[in-house]
Amino acid sequence: MNRFLVALPLAALCASAVAYGQSSARPACAPDNGGLTLPEGFCAMVAADNLGAARHVAVAQDGTVYVAIQNRGGDRAGVVALRDTNGDGTLDAQERAGEKSTTGLAIRNGYLYTATIGSVERFRING
Numbered sequence: 836m837n838r839f840l841v842a843l844p845l846a847a848l849c850a851s852a853v854a855y856g857q858s859s860a861r862p863a864c865a866p867d868n869g870g871l872t873l874p875e876g877f878c879a880m881v882a883a884d885n886l887g888a889a890r891h892v893a894v895a896q897d898g899t900v901y902v903a904i905q906n907r908g909g910d911r912a913g914v915v916a917l918r919d920t921n922g923d924g925t926l927d928a929q930e931r932a933g934e935k936s937t938t939g940l941a942i943r944n945g946y947l948y949t950a951t952i953g954s955v956e957r958f959r960i961n962g
Contacts, residue, residue: 862923
């Protein structure tokens with residue numbers, strides 16, 4: 836299963852939406868919690884699907900979610916940038932970059948750093 840799931844306390848889902856300038860309405864949880872078993876007071880939703888073998892996640896201040904994808908089982912490697920364009924909690928816009936199996940991510944001072952098996956690479960984040 837190549838799902839990117841978000842599982843947070845319900846109050847945190849509302850707070851994160853408000854923090855990134857989105858609607859204060861809470862995103863809808865998946866009826867089956869995306870296949871997860873969670874403690875009471877938590878719920879989950881599928882934020883993105885079919886990305887590949889996700890390994891690391893970094894979130895920029897503007898709410899863009901960067902996901903490192905490993906080259907495993909034929910998955911397309913690199914980094915996927917995801918954004919919720921309409922405030923419903925689903926990361927509906929996606930852009931892929933790179934072709935190397937990515938084993939780590941970090942954001943610092945306007946740059947996205949990616950770790951691959953043989954290098955660390957830096958990319959300026961353009962709003």
